[in-house]
Amino acid sequence: MSLSPQKPISAYVFDAYGTLFDVHAAVRRHASGMGPEALRLSVIWREKQLEYSWTRALMDRYVDFWSLTEQALDTAFSIVGMENPELRRKLLDAYWKLDCYPEVPTVLKRLKDEGHRLAILSNGSPQMLEAAARAAGIEDLLDEVFSTDILRTYKTRQDVYELVTNQFRIYPETVSFQSSNRWDIAGASAFGFRTVWVNRTGAADEYADLPPAAVLTDLNGLLALG
Known part of the structure; x- marks a missing residue:
């Protein structure tokens, strides 16, 4: 499925654990x-x-x-x-040093080279996220690392997703949000992000009333969406 938005994408925002970093x-x-x-x-x-x-x-x-x-x-x-x-x-x-998925550095670099802003939005505490990004060699590709810790709560609280739009001063519909967690995709969709479910494990779909804009098996497919 192609992302054909009325407004261009201002930022690509990624969940961390299970999306960029392999939790197992x-x-x-x-x-x-x-x-x-x-x-x-x-x-x-x-x-x-x-x-x-x-x-x-x-x-x-x-x-x-x-x-x-x-x-x-x-x-x-x-x-x-x-x-x-x-x-x-x-x-x-x-x-503290989880492996990132193989395609992550290449995909993020391509998006960065195309001029997009890149960020992480995660439940992880700031120190955890900084260490993981550093270990994966992607910290220099990220414009922001948003942690829910600043709000002292967790996804899918809607004010969590608002961290991105407030900091970048952009509309929700101009954010492409990627997560491997279907519940996270539902929360981000409810907020108004254009969501991409990275379904690495072939999990069954849920939350039919809050569908993603696209479903991918890994992040490589993100480069083909336009």
Whole structure:
């Protein structure tokens, strides 16, 4: 599906975890010493990390994203019946330097070379996002890194997406927002962004009343949208 907006795109904004950075990279890096529960632990870790952000936002009881990441890992260890303080430390250390997906640096550089403003909009705490962008070698391509931490809440609160339009002084419909999370796409669509769902895993569609403008299997397809 092609993006054919009435107004040109002013900025390309990307979710971070699962969109630019592989959230399962930390466990994969240490999977050889974890046994058959490695994948299950990684999936639970991610699910609980997101669950805790949603419930905290709904309760208006903010805890920063790094703390949620630690709590989610502890829960994952408990669920799979694993207790390994040294592995816990290694996994948390690895989360600061998650691998980016292979196409990310090339796609961002192409968009930057075309004169577009680029930004991250993420639940991640500022230090986490800065470290991840630096490790991936993309920090110099980004005009802004927006963290929900400044608002002490999480997506899909609508004022989170407003961080972009307020800072860049642009209309929502001139923002192309990319996320691998369908719930995030729904929230950004409700705000008025033109959304691109990066469906890397072939997940089933949801939120039919808040559809994306385009669906891609990875970010390479973004270069073909016009």
